[in-house]
Amino acid sequence: MKRKNAGGCCLPPIEIPLIDLRKQHRALQPKIYAALRHVFDSSVFVMGPNVRSFEEEMARFCRVKHAVGVASGTDALLLSLAAVGIKPGDDVLVPSFTYTATAAAVCHMGARPVFVDSLPDGFNLDPADAERRITPNTRAIIPVHLYGEAAPMDDILALADRHNLRVIEDVAQAVGARFGDELLGSLGDVGCFSFYPTKNLAGCGDGGMIVTDDDEIADKVRLLRQQADASVFGGEKYTHPAVGYNSRLDELQAAVLRVKLPHLESWNRLRQLHANQYRRRLRESGLGLPARGKDDRHVYCLYTVRCSERDALRQHLRGRGIGTEIYYPLPLHLQQAYQHLGHREGDLPVAERLSRESLSIPVYPELTADQVDRVADAILEFLGSRVKPEVEETVTHEL
Numbered sequence: 001m002k003r004k005n006a007g008g009c010c011l012p013p014i015e016i017p018l019i020d021l022r023k024q025h026r027a028l029q030p031k032i033y034a035a036l037r038h039v040f041d042s043s044v045f046v047m048g049p050n051v052r053s054f055e056e057e058m059a060r061f062c063r064v065k066h067a068v069g070v071a072s073g074t075d076a077l078l079l080s081l082a083a084v085g086i087k088p089g090d091d092v093l094v095p096s097f098t099y100t101a102t103a104a105a106v107c108h109m110g111a112r113p114v115f116v117d118s119l120p121d122g123f124n125l126d127p128a129d130a131e132r133r134i135t136p137n138t139r140a141i142i143p144v145h146l147y148g149e150a151a152p153m154d155d156i157l158a159l160a161d162r163h164n165l166r167v168i169e170d171v172a173q174a175v176g177a178r179f180g181d182e183l184l185g186s187l188g189d190v191g192c193f194s195f196y197p198t199k200n201l202a203g204c205g206d207g208g209m210i211v212t213d214d215d216e217i218a219d220k221v222r223l224l225r226q227q228a229d230a231s232v233f234g235g236e237k238y239t240h241p242a243v244g245y246n247s248r249l250d251e252l253q254a255a256v257l258r259v260k261l262p263h264l265e266s267w268n269r270l271r272q273l274h275a276n277q278y279r280r281r282l283r284e285s286g287l288g289l290p291a292r293g294k295d296d297r298h299v300y301c302l303y304t305v306r307c308s309e310r311d312a313l314r315q316h317l318r319g320r321g322i323g324t325e326i327y328y329p330l331p332l333h334l335q336q337a338y339q340h341l342g343h344r345e346g347d348l349p350v351a352e353r354l355s356r357e358s359l360s361i362p363v364y365p366e367l368t369a370d371q372v373d374r375v376a377d378a379i380l381e382f383l384g385s386r387v388k389p390e391v392e393e394t395v396t397h398e399l
């Protein structure tokens with residue numbers, strides 16, 4: 001049955017949603033239910049064996065010394081900033097074109113997010129612009145590996161070295177992605193993951209993790225996530241050497257995530273295959289397509305195209321039963337939440353343009369090749385229907 005939208009016209013049901021976890025869960029249902037039953041049988045719901053094992057498995061996967069589970073990706077950022085000693089009066093470089101959590105975590109420390117523009121030919125933070133914005137108070141930089149693509153970590157690490165900055169990688173959208181041979185999250189001082197259900201490693205609720213090779217950072221996060229209770233390190237219970245947080249990954253989430261982790265690489269590979277199919281179908285279309293690094297190390301948490309007629313394209317795809325989303329319609333420097341920083345339109349022109357042009361289309365692993373073709377067909381139909389498509393300069397990176 002067709003549904004009427006606000007304008008009165010009929011919309012077909014969404015047949016190809018942007019994200020759909022049902023197939024993944026159907027395939028894994030016996031294992032997930034068994035894992036959950038085990039938790040219920042033990043009735044250990046907090047800081048139990050699944051969290052410990054999942055931490056070990058993630059540390060092995062990322063090839064780092066420590067992985068510490070926390071309640072969300074936002075908390076991973078917050079506790080990392082606290083652990084590296086960010087405090088009121090400090091400046092932290094963050095991209096403007098990202099999810100608000102990246103900058104909100106900085107504000108919650110009482111520090112100031114300093115917004116950085118995006119690369120002229122990509123979506124990630126521009127290290128040259130970051131360097132221009134360094135102040136005597138700058139203490140850290142948070143590169144976000146947006147949509148599953150590595151930020152330019154060689155330049156970012158060199159910049160951090162030159163200016164003595166801590167590097168906190170926001171890997172919320174890029175679990176399993178690489179920079180060179182290194183897993184993202186393992187390059188900076190600390191990496192912050194999210195297991196929110198839209199991510200490549202999707203929990204059944206909120207969850208997050210920090211990974212690091214730094215013993216001190218790991219121990220601080222272990223302490224802070226449990227109200228900084230001295231008993232975490234063998235001290236007296238209910239004595240608190242610091243002001244902490246309640247931010248633990250719970251056993252039920254860890255049990256589900258342990259079932260899923262062994263599948264992550266094959267799911268990421270499927271995302272890459274879909275991305276290759278989109279590329280083959282759309283390379284001549286004039287759309288801006290996502291960059292593809294050597295060996296396809298991008299893990300396509302989102303497949304995001306750029307189109308100067310983005311809103312019309314979105315409407316067209318909706319009319320063909322295809323779900324899309326805009327990540328993100330307003331860059332952070334123009335959001336009300338960060339008004340106190342005094343930015344105006346035009347300050348970060350690349351981020352502003354990305355907000356006007358970006359559209360994410362379905363790329364989840366369980367899509368069929370036929371569904372990917374249907375999305376590509378609908379896009380080509382839209383572009384073909386334009387008398388003279390006013391598509392701005394495209395970004396296509398070939399191998």
Ligand SMILES: Cc1ncc(COP(=O)(O)O)c(C=O)c1O
Binds near residue numbers: 074075098196206207
């Ligand atoms: C780039 C980025 N950073 C941080 C977060 C925050 O993660 P969470 O939703 O788990 O708190 C997200 C998740 O939406 C994200 O996409």
